[in-house]
Amino acid sequence: WVKFLQNIMATKTKRIYELKWNKPSDCFILTDTSRNIIALSDSPHTHRVEFTQLAADYKAVNLGQGFPDFSPPQFVQEAFCKAISGGPQMHQYTRAFGHPPLVKSLAKFFSRIVGQDIDPLEDILVTVGAYQALFCAFQGLIDEGDEVIIIEPFFDCYQPMVVMAGGKAVYVPLRPVKGSAILSSGDWVLSADELASKITPRTKAIVINTPNNPLGKVYKTEELQMIADLCIKHNLLCFSDEVYEWLTYDGAKHIKIASLPGMWERTVTVGSAGKTFSATGWKVGWAIGSGNIIKYMKTIHQNSVYHCATAAQEAVAHGFEREYQLFGTPESYFQQLPAMLHHKRKKLALCLESVGLQPIMPEGGYFMVTDISSVKVDLNDPNTKDELYDFRFVKWLVKEKGLATIPVSAFYSPEHSKEFDKYIRFCFVKEDSTLDAAEAILRKWSQKE
Amino acid sequence: MEVVILFCILLQHVMMSRHTHAKRIEGLDKNVWVAFTALAADPSVVNLGQGFPDIPPPSYVKEALAKAASVDRMNQYTRGFGHPSLVKALSQVYGKVYGRQIDPLKEILVTVGGYGSLFSAIQALVEEGDEVIIIEPFFDCYVPMVRMAGGKPVLIPLRLKSGKKTITSADWFLDPDELAGKFNSKTKAIIINTPNNPIGKVFTKDELQMIADLCIKHDTLCFSDEVYEWLVYRGHQHVKIATLPGMWDRTVTIGSAGKTFSVTGWKLGWSIGPEHLMKHLQTVMQNSLLVIEAVAQGLLLNYELMDQPECYFTSLADELEGKRDRLAAIVEEAGMTPVIPEGGYFMLVDVTALNQDLSHMDEDEAYDYKFVKWMIKEKKLAAIPVTAFVGEESTKDFEKYIRLCFIKQDGTLDAARSILKSWTKV
Numbered sequence A: 001w002v003k004f005l006q007n008i009m010a011t012k013t014k015r016i017y018e019l020k021w022n023k024p025s026d027c028f029i030l031t032d033t034s035r036n037i038i039a040l041s042d043s044p045h046t047h048r049v050e051f052t053q054l055a056a057d058y059k060a061v062n063l064g065q066g067f068p069d070f071s072p073p074q075f076v077q078e079a080f081c082k083a084i085s086g087g088p089q090m091h092q093y094t095r096a097f098g099h100p101p102l103v104k105s106l107a108k109f110f111s112r113i114v115g116q117d118i119d120p121l122e123d124i125l126v127t128v129g130a131y132q133a134l135f136c137a138f139q140g141l142i143d144e145g146d147e148v149i150i151i152e153p154f155f156d157c158y159q160p161m162v163v164m165a166g167g168k169a170v171y172v173p174l175r176p177v178k179g180s181a182i183l184s185s186g187d188w189v190l191s192a193d194e195l196a197s198k199i200t201p202r203t204k205a206i207v208i209n210t211p212n213n214p215l216g217k218v219y220k221t222e223e224l225q226m227i228a229d230l231c232i233k234h235n236l237l238c239f240s241d242e243v244y245e246w247l248t249y250d251g252a253k254h255i256k257i258a259s260l261p262g263m264w265e266r267t268v269t270v271g272s273a274g275k276t277f278s279a280t281g282w283k284v285g286w287a288i289g290s291g292n293i294i295k296y297m298k299t300i301h302q303n304s305v306y307h308c309a310t311a312a313q314e315a316v317a318h319g320f321e322r323e324y325q326l327f328g329t330p331e332s333y334f335q336q337l338p339a340m341l342h343h344k345r346k347k348l349a350l351c352l353e354s355v356g357l358q359p360i361m362p363e364g365g366y367f368m369v370t371d372i373s374s375v376k377v378d379l380n381d382p383n384t385k386d387e388l389y390d391f392r393f394v395k396w397l398v399k400e401k402g403l404a405t406i407p408v409s410a411f412y413s414p415e416h417s418k419e420f421d422k423y424i425r426f427c428f429v430k431e432d433s434t435l436d437a438a439e440a441i442l443r444k445w446s447q448k449e
Numbered sequence B: 001m002e003v004v005i006l007f008c009i010l011l012q013h014v015m016m017s018r019h020t021h022a023k024r025i026e027g028l029d030k031n032v033w034v035a036f037t038a039l040a041a042d043p044s045v046v047n048l049g050q051g052f053p054d055i056p057p058p059s060y061v062k063e064a065l066a067k068a069a070s071v072d073r074m075n076q077y078t079r080g081f082g083h084p085s086l087v088k089a090l091s092q093v094y095g096k097v098y099g100r101q102i103d104p105l106k107e108i109l110v111t112v113g114g115y116g117s118l119f120s121a122i123q124a125l126v127e128e129g130d131e132v133i134i135i136e137p138f139f140d141c142y143v144p145m146v147r148m149a150g151g152k153p154v155l156i157p158l159r160l161k162s163g164k165k166t167i168t169s170a171d172w173f174l175d176p177d178e179l180a181g182k183f184n185s186k187t188k189a190i191i192i193n194t195p196n197n198p199i200g201k202v203f204t205k206d207e208l209q210m211i212a213d214l215c216i217k218h219d220t221l222c223f224s225d226e227v228y229e230w231l232v233y234r235g236h237q238h239v240k241i242a243t244l245p246g247m248w249d250r251t252v253t254i255g256s257a258g259k260t261f262s263v264t265g266w267k268l269g270w271s272i273g274p275e276h277l278m279k280h281l282q283t284v285m286q287n288s289l290l291v292i293e294a295v296a297q298g299l300l301l302n303y304e305l306m307d308q309p310e311c312y313f314t315s316l317a318d319e320l321e322g323k324r325d326r327l328a329a330i331v332e333e334a335g336m337t338p339v340i341p342e343g344g345y346f347m348l349v350d351v352t353a354l355n356q357d358l359s360h361m362d363e364d365e366a367y368d369y370k371f372v373k374w375m376i377k378e379k380k381l382a383a384i385p386v387t388a389f390v391g392e393e394s395t396k397d398f399e400k401y402i403r404l405c406f407i408k409q410d411g412t413l414d415a416a417r418s419i420l421k422s423w424t425k426v
Helices: A002-011 A045-057 A074-084 A100-114 A129-141 A158-164 A192-197 A221-233 A291-302 A310-326 A333-354 A389-401 A414-420 A432-448 B002-016 B032-040 B059-069 B084-098 B113-125 B142-148 B176-182 B205-218 B289-305 B312-333 B367-379 B392-398 B410-425
Strands: A017-022 A027-032 A037-040 A124-127 A147-152 A168-173 A203-209 A237-241 A267-272 A285-289 A358-360 A367-371 A423-427 B108-111 B131-136 B152-157 B187-193 B221-225 B251-256 B269-272 B337-340 B346-350 B401-405
Touching (some): A100 A310, A124 A129, A124 A291, A129 A237, A129 A267, A129 A285, A129 A291, A168 A414, A192 A221, A221 A237, A310 A333, A333 A432, A389 A423, B032 B367, B059 B289, B113 B221, B152 B176, B176 B205, B205 B221, B289 B312, B312 B337, B367 B401
Parallel strands (some): A147 A168, B131 B152, B131 B187, B187 B221, B221 B251
Antiparallel strands (some): A017 A027
């Protein structure tokens, strides 16, 4: 923290500042005399960076970071190459709020699903990854002092984005139902009473993520309806992060909260070409919603990056055209990808069970969370003794077993992280050879016990 | 019954108005590009408006991108903070240009276009109540970006030396006393753009020294937008303010792959500066690894060729100088007065001599806005109004100018010539 302060002081030499530890946000916040936030120290966000480095240092089999180690489907790769060799306009600026072929194909595709006539120019904003869509939503719609409800466990960027917009994060955890063995992400639920109790006159928005990262929960209609009822009753906005929308297993159905009555006009739905077409590096995402809300996000967009890369948008447009034609058929990538991942999900679950770990079968997404409380290991590293159990376990697992994962308490607020420090997250969207290597490590481990 | 309905409508209005935007975007929704790009999008319009090439980029960068796309691994996320191959290539190229060692991991940030670098720098270093000096005419995003960060833009115009027959961008200058008067204890930074968009002025070493002296005296930062740095014409030299004594430690310099390699649609840019400033510049948005690799390769190739005629940085400037002169001749032929730019790919044109009557158009708009709209509609030729680049007080000094972009195929310039020729015949 001293170094952090020194760096701040080096640039801002002329003001009086106040430095406070902000417990809910788990960081230092520097404010000026008018209470405006100047800077934040490290947020939980940096844990992900820390663990990626650790995995690299120990040359571990990496089931930590969430991206495929296989290639995108042939048809999008071809579309990209075609775009690159297209006319010169493919390498120049396109429409700032989204390349026309892309917004048209997105509007056509999603109108059918949402049950709403989506206007390609008014109701869609194309962004640099879903990440930037979230950024525009928070920056454009959240003001100083606004409260934003975040459901835990949450994708780690939501919290710093709320804070950066001057808002206050209010957390509600998903909890495992009491009684029976927790076998599925469907067994983690939101208490309607607990959620309602968190709403105050200052609550501006609620952030939901379905399918959820890290748990893999796919919210059912009744659950979304409960959230929708509260949004309508208290006039809240809803930011719905649906980047894993095509990845559902065992017949779980992805439901869009924006399609429920009264929700279209208050919901921003975020999507990702990276997750849709297994091309996370392309950084093409979008926000879809009522033009009355999207227009504020456009103002942020036009004053931050203004345009997104043209060729990648052209390729994604072709991808959606193809999927529109093949929707619901076996050739659709949106059928094939979840089918392929279904088998990998099963493979990983069996490996984990074989060493006495208890996986929570995800109904959707890229990840599997595993309960590690039954495993007895000697975490005797003095360097980590002050850290939460799952952090210590993950570091031990990388160093001693060469297997990289992510601790789940990193996806919780400081006030709840201690309750959830017995879980770690695996990514199973990997080549079979990577999963085989993980299996070998786990088998060796269980044989030694 | 009517009372109940009225109450419900009122209530709904009150409730819906809660979906208000954050205060930070207040008044920032208008944007000249959004307005004029739509007008110029009509394919029958000859577009000399928005600043992007209609000439192809060098084939080797396109090939590098295609090659990268065929490598599986390259389609996924890259490392969060800076990709090694690109920042290394940048540190090599700019190390040579700056004449100093530039740390690739600590002194360079890669961003989504030059635009993204401006955004990162302003968000990181400008805070509520800070004043930021902006020189008019300015690339239009500087003012809304400063305001969005809570800062206060303080404008100072470039002024035209009177009396000359042939006007070039060098005839526009900053009044030293006027500039000195804009600095005070609240001044956090000054934004400079050289070569300048839209005038094309290439600031001389003396002019930059004058600015540097004030920065040092008042302990002010400098954001130097140098996206057109390679596009400088014969007889002129691009000088980096960061190379002047005492300036490296207080300057963030911005560059752009889009402008460097004629690939504006790739949206890749960079900021270079001292570690103690750069570490505050975060970028929320990452670049595609494919584009990163292709740009890195393009930079390395041209690094080897630097100072030779085959170097794209030199050859593009040569090509554009010809187009510049061609467009200037076309404009003069049509009876208008060009301001010959020393750098960049834009030309200001004084349309006064045409004496075009626009009294039938919207009273509230500045003359150049009316002129350009009329010209697009009636003459099918698109330009950009220059008052989009100045504050309200300077409107009257700049509303006789329109901005033309000349990084266009000869065919496009020929089409513009035909339009202008037939125009004056009427």
